[in-house]
Structure formats: C-alpha cells, structure tokens
Amino acid sequence: MNATFYIASAVAILATIMVITRYNVVHALLYLVASFLAIAVVFFVLGAPFIAALEIIVYAGAIVVLIIFVIMMLNLKKESVEQEEKWVTRKVWLGPAILCSILLVEMVYILATSDATVLNDNEIDSKAVGLSLYGPYVIGVELCGLLLMSGIVGAYHLGRQKKKVVHRFLEKVEE
Amino acid sequence: MKAIPVEAGLLLAGILFMLGLISVLVRRNIIFMLISVEIMLNAAGLAFIVAGSKWMEADGQVMFIFILTMAAAEVSVGLALILQIFHQLKTVDSDAANEMNG
Numbered sequence: 001m002n003a004t005f006y007i008a009s010a011v012a013i014l015a016t017i018m019v020i021t022r023y024n025v026v027h028a029l030l031y032l033v034a035s036f037l038a039i040a041v042v043f044f045v046l047g048a049p050f051i052a053a054l055e056i057i058v059y060a061g062a063i064v065v066l067i068i069f070v071i072m073m074l075n076l077k078k079e080s081v082e083q084e085e086k087w088v089t090r091k092v093w094l095g096p097a098i099l100c101s102i103l104l105v106e107m108v109y110i111l112a113t114s115d116a117t118v119l120n121d122n123e124i125d126s127k128a129v130g131l132s133l134y135g136p137y138v139i140g141v142e143l144c145g146l147l148l149m150s151g152i153v154g155a156y157h158l159g160r161q162k163k164k165v166v167h168r169f170l171e172k173v174e175e
Numbered sequence: 176m177k178a179i180p181v182e183a184g185l186l187l188a189g190i191l192f193m194l195g196l197i198s199v200l201v202r203r204n205i206i207f208m209l210i211s212v213e214i215m216l217n218a219a220g221l222a223f224i225v226a227g228s229k230w231m232e233a234d235g236q237v238m239f240i241f242i243l244t245m246a247a248a249e250v251s252v253g254l255a256l257i258l259q260i261f262h263q264l265k266t267v268d269s270d271a272a273n274e275m276n277g
Contacts, residue, residue, distance in 0.1 A: 151248030158255035
C-alpha cells in the first residue's frame with residue numbers, strides 16, 4: 001500500500017504538470033482526468049474510499065464534462081492554440097514559477113524539519129462520514145444547499161442569451 | 176505494513192496547489208484559469224483528507240464534501256461567465272475584459 005501511494009502521487013504530479021503546460025484545452029482536460037483518477041487512488045490508500053468515489057464521480061465525471069460542453073459551445077478554432085502558444089512564453093511563466101517554487105521549498109523545509117508522524121491504516125467508512133455530516137455539520141449541509149441553489153440560479157441567469165428585440169417601428173425608422 | 180508519513184500527503188497537496196497557482200498566474204486563457212482553480216481546490220481538499228486520516232476523524236472528509244460542493248457551484252457559474260465573455264468579446268483572453276479599469 002505504501003508503494004501505491006507514492007506511485008499514485010507521482011502520476012498525479014506528472015499529470016498536473018502536463019495539464020498546465022498544454023496549449024490545447026482538450027488535451028489539458030484529458031490529463032486533468034488522469035490527475036483526478038490518481039488523486040482518487042491516493043484518497044483510497046489514505047483510507048477514504050467514499051471520497052475516492054466522489055472524486056471520480058463529481059470531479060472526473062461531472063465537472064470535466066461541464067467544461068468539455070462549454071468548450072464545444074465556444075467552438076474554438078486552431079488559431080486559439082496558436083494564440084495560446086504566443087501568450088505563454090518563457091518570459092511570462094518564469095517569474096511566477098520561481099516565486100511559487102520558493103514558497104514550495106519553504107514548505108518542504110518546514111515539513112522535512114518537523115517530527116515524522118505516521119498515518120494510521122484504519123479507514124474511515126462512509127457511515128462515519130454520514131453520521132458526522134448529518135449530526136454536527138447539518139448547518140453546513142444546509143448552507144451547501146443554499147450555495148448550490150444560488151449556483152443554479154446564477155448559472156442560468158448568466159448563461160442566458162439575451163434576445164435581440166427589435167421593434168418594427170424602430171426598424172422602419174432606421175431604414 | 177502501511178507507514179505513509181503525514182508529510183508526504185501534505186507535500187503532495189502542496190505541490191499540486193503550487194502547480195495550480197503557477198498556472199492561474201501565468202495563463203491568459205480564462206478556461207485554463209478555471210481549470211487551475213479546480214486543481215487548487217482539489218489540492219486543498221487533499222490536505223483535509225490527509226488531516227482527517229491522521230486524527231482518524233470523519234471531519235476531514237466532511238470538509239472535502241463541502242469543498243466539492245463549492246467547486247461544483249463555482250465551476251458552473253464560472254463557465255456561464257466564460258460563455259458571456261466569449262459572446263461579448265469574441266475571445267477567451269482575460270486581458271480583453273478590462274473595460275472597467277480606471
């Protein structure tokens with residue numbers, strides 16, 4: 001199980017690097033699915049099988065499909081890939097990458113100098129999660145419901161195409 | 176038999192978060208920026224799972240479910256915004272949407 005964790009971690013990191021270096025959005029999404037699947041394996045090894053299933057269903061399933069549908073609706077042409085290659089130059093990515101890498105090195109240092117603690121190998125099953133979710137966290141579940149409701153309303157309102165209403169008399173005036 | 180250090184899990188979460196952060200800083204394509212935000216949210220959830228696994232509590236997984244809900248709502252609203260921006264500006268360049276600058 002130990003090796004599984006490290007292999008899945010390596011796959012997740014590699015797939016994420018491939019996601020952020022692609023110029024084509026669809027290629028990036030394919031690697032994103034691979035990354036989510038690898039993270040799901042990590043969750044499974046860490047003793048959270050319910051969350052691993054949720055990761056695959058919601059992230060790799062629903063969210064990626066949503067993004068793919070929007071890409072289909074946008075109907076991006078080949079020029080967008082070339083434009084992306086033009087935008088992401090070394091001059092652009094070097095500065096943020098170096099600064100973020102410094103932060104990462106700091107975090108690695110903090111983690112490396114702290115006392116090593118080993119995870120337990122018991123798994124937390126979905127029953128415990130459900131009891132916690134509908135026990136002490138029930139207000140959070142209700143807030144999530146509100147959030148999803150406002151998300152639906154917001155997405156509908158923003159995504160609606162405005163109908164162009166041209167009055168016939170105004171049209172005549174324009175002519 | 177299983178001896179995964181907590182630090183390894185937190186390190187994975189940190190690396191994934193950093194990759195998402197770099198991408199959201201570097202990219203100009205709004206679709207890529209949205210994908211990067213998803214990566215970052217997922218990394219934050221991974222840190223919660225590691226912590227929950229460390230203390231043998233279900234709270235970490237509950238927090239992940241909340242993050243998942245938030246990510247789903249965020250991506251739907253974000254994609255609707257992308258559609259609107261594309262219809263109005265005919266581009267996915269985030270720099271094109273700077274008409275509100277002073």
